[in-house]
Amino acid sequence: MSNLERDPAELVAGGKTVAVDRPVEILESREVPLGGPRAMTVRRTLPQRRRSLIGGWCFLDHYGPDDVSVSGGMRVPPHPHTGLQTVSWLFEGEIDHRDSVGSHALVRPGELNLMTAGRGISHSEVSTETTTALHGVQLWVALPAASRDVAPFFEHHVPVVGRLGEAEVRTFVGSLAGSGTAAAVFSPLVGAQLVVPAGAHIVVPVDPGFEHGILVDRGEVSVEGVPVPVAHLAYLCPGRSTIEVEVAAGGSEATLILLGGEPLGEEIVMWWNFIGRSHDEVVAARDDWQREVIGGADPGGRFGEVAGFDGSPLPAPELPTVRLKPRG
Template identity: 55%
Template structure:
């Protein structure tokens, strides 16, 4: 998914996260078009730019495609990151400049690695009536960020949580006795949780990870903090387990993210992840020049692409994450 903000902020991701528990409220961002589909973004923010290597979290839907027009994201570039698509409802057609054409379905991981550079498009299919899901980005470490493009697919089965109280689908990493075969460049966790009405569950986790819980539907109290829909609850490293409670009379669904605190400074602007102002400037210039770095996406003309927004008048400045 592209970041379609016309004045995207620069983000310098550095420092060590604190050990507190906090709730990050989302902000609405239009996905583009005359009847713009709105997404709710919780990462990055001024307060917190990353959870592990997770650096971008968008939550959208349920969105009535007849009203919004659905998703139609033209070819756009990425560097130094991986995109993670996870749907609850609907279908999205993914096409990228590495020659991958894939359909994104509910409960199936689609992970694209940008590496040195890639471009792709995402369009909801004509059969889709409701669109509902999350789009996530993972920052690649310096050892992998300039590598080759890649694509991974995984359809995890729902497994009962140990001790009962709900189910889990692990699409990256491992938790609660379930694991994903998809390799990651840094230690990561990504899973869909469904909690039974009234359930309280305690999930053992890696104490070296920091964690975030994004509430999709229902109600959840995360480590004592009540979450509203689309809120992202953050818990710092050092915990042996996470406690989740569903106080409602209906099931609750959430996405659990985790990872080791990212040990490298990076700058994220628009759809690019780099390390310096000069790198970001170079990526932008190459995309505007239709450089071979980003290739072309089949099925679109040369004019059907998202242009890069203008860089700020001043040099991209660090935005420090809270220590």
């Protein structure tokens, strides 16, 4: 998914992870419209001023359930990415993915689409005609410096289903509770969907070297005894080997997204759909997109062409009038 904000904030993030005094830090989301008069609205919990990264996870959009007849669904024209991986995970609906390395695949509930942008890729995302509701998450992973210029590629995986007490686990990145995929990652990470029955209490085993986040999609949930509202993200710093999750009795089952990773330990610059290490690097990526693709100078160049999309690629927003700088 593209970041479709027309005035995206510049962000320098990374470095050391600072432990918090509270056992759980609750991060609120902010609503972002994905463009157009019938804009589909997403709830963004990463990045934000209070926290930019959880391991290499640097972007989390949570959307739906949206009635496509009202929202118009998802139609994101070809747009570029650098220095990151996109992780697409649906609870409901279906999205058609096309990219400039020739991939054409559907995103379906319980299945992982992972796109590694590396030095540069472009892709489009459109909800299918048979989709009546859209509900899911779109995640980005910042590639570490040693891997951020790899050649772009695409993968599709179906996780093995695991069990953790009464919870069902689908681990789309890394492994947890007997579930996992062979998805390529470039730093130590875990990403999983947990479905926990009402009234259940589970203990999630985790790597003490990781920091973690738990997004509540639905259900009345407490993490380490701290209530976490729906569409909020609970952050837990490194140093724990388990995370306790409880779902209130008498309500609905809970759906959670667990993210974790070893602190990246690197400073990144993120603007629009690019991740780099400096202002100049981001400016160069934008210039390449605008010149090669939007201007038509070399549509088969750094970002390539997305075959089969009916429409024009998405122009980049204007850069800020000052150098990209730290925020928050």
